[in-house]
C-alpha cells in the first residue's frame with residue numbers, strides 16, 4: 451500500500467506597505483480593528499490553521515518592532531521591500547525548501563476565513579496556482595472627465611482576493627524571473643505560464659485600501675466600535691506672578707500658578723485624560739518632574755504628545771471636555787479662545803472641544819483661592 455502524505459503548506463503574510471491611500475499617520479495594518487491591529491486578525495487565523503506549517507510575516511524594515519504579538523503567534527518576521535512584489539519575494543525566499551505549497555496573503559485583508567484557506571489548499575492538488583475571487587456583479591463603465599464614455603461587458607470578470615496559493619518552487623521561480631511590477635502574484639504566475647484556478651472568495655475578505663474601508667471592515671466582521679474614555683484631574687497652587695496659563699491661554703490675574711512647567715492645569719488634565727483612555731500611564735510618566743528639560747515648559751508639548759500617541763495607536767480623539775474650578779479669574783470671557791487653542795494643539799475640530807468653569811461656592815482650597823483645579827474627559831474612537 452502506498453501512502454500519499456499531504457504536501458506541506460506555508461504562508462506569507464505581506465505587511466510591509468505604507469498604507470498611504472488609507473492615511474491616518476500609521477500604516478493601516480498596524481491600526482486597531484476591534485480588539486487587535488488589522489494584521490493580527492489574518493495572522494491569528496493563519497497561525498491557528500491546522501493545514502499550515504508555518505507563517506512568515508513580511509514587515510517594512512522600519513516596522514520590525516511593530517508587531518510584538520507576532521512572536522507569541524509563532525510567526526517568523528522578514529524585512530520587506532519597496533513594492534508588494536518585492537515583499538512577497540522576500541517572504542518566498544525565506545521559505546525556500548521549507549514547504550511544497552505557499553499561500554500569499556495581504557495583511558490588509560483582516561476578514562480572511564478558514565474556508566477560503568481550505569479552498570485554496572484543496573485547489574492546489576490539481577493546479578499549480580489557486581486564488582479566491584468574486585464575480586463582478588455591478589455594471590461596468592468606462593469614464594472620461596466625469597462622463598460615461600462607454601460600457602464594459604462584465605462576463606468573465608472577477609475581483610481578485612488573497613490568499614493566492616501556489617506550488618512554492620514554481621512561484622518562487624516566477625518571482626525571480628519577473629521583470630515588471632505586478633499587481634498580484636497571480637499576474638506573476640500567469641507571466642510564467644502557470645495555470646491558476648479560481649475558488650470562491652468572500653465579501654468579508656475585502657482589502658482595506660481607503661480610510662472609509664475601516665468602517666466597512668468593522669461592519670463586515672461584526673466587530674463593534676472600540677470607544678475609550680479617560681479622565682484627568684490636576685491642581686496647581688497660586689504663587690507669584692501676574693497671569694495664569696489655562697488651556698493654553700495666558701489670562702491676566704493678580705497671581706500666577708506655581709509648578710515645574712507653565713502650570714497649565716487645564717492642559718495637564720486633558721493630557722492625562724487622553725493617556726487614561728489609552729491606558730498609557732500619566733503625564734508624570736512621560737514627562738518626569740525630576741527632568742530639568744521640562745522646567746518652565748509650555749504644556750502644549752504634553753497635550754500634543756498625548757494626541758500624537760492616540761493617533762499612533764489608531765485612535766481618533768472625538769471629544770475633549772475640560773472643567774476649570776476656580777473663583778478667580780473668570781473663565782467665561784476666555785472660554786472660546788481656550789477651546790480654539792486646545793483644538794489646535796490636539797489637532798481636532800473646535801466643535802469637539804468643550805472648556806467650561808465652575809466655582810466651588812467658596813468651599814475648599816479652590817474656594818479659599820489657594821489654587822486652581824481642572825477636571826477633564828477624553829473620548830477616543832479606534833479606526
Ligand SMILES: Nc1ccn([C@@H]2O[C@H](COP(=O)(O)OP(=O)(O)OP(=O)(O)O)[C@@H](O)[C@H]2O)c(=O)n1
Pocket residue numbers: 464465466467468469470471472479508530531532533534535537538555556557558559657658659
Ligand atoms: N512594499 C509593500 C507594499 C505593500 N505590501 C503589502 O501588500 C498588501 C496590499 O497592498 P496595498 O493595499 O497596496 O498596501 P499599501 O502599499 O500599504 O497601500 P498604499 O498603496 O495605499 O500605500 C498590504 O498588506 C501591504 O502591507 C507590502 O508588503 N510591501
Ligand SMILES: C[C@](O)(CO)[C@H](O)COP(=O)(O)O
Pocket residue numbers: 534556609610611612633634635657659
Ligand atoms: C493583491 C491584491 O490584493 C489583489 O486584489 C491587490 O492587487 C494589491 O493591492 P493594490 O491596491 O492593487 O496595490
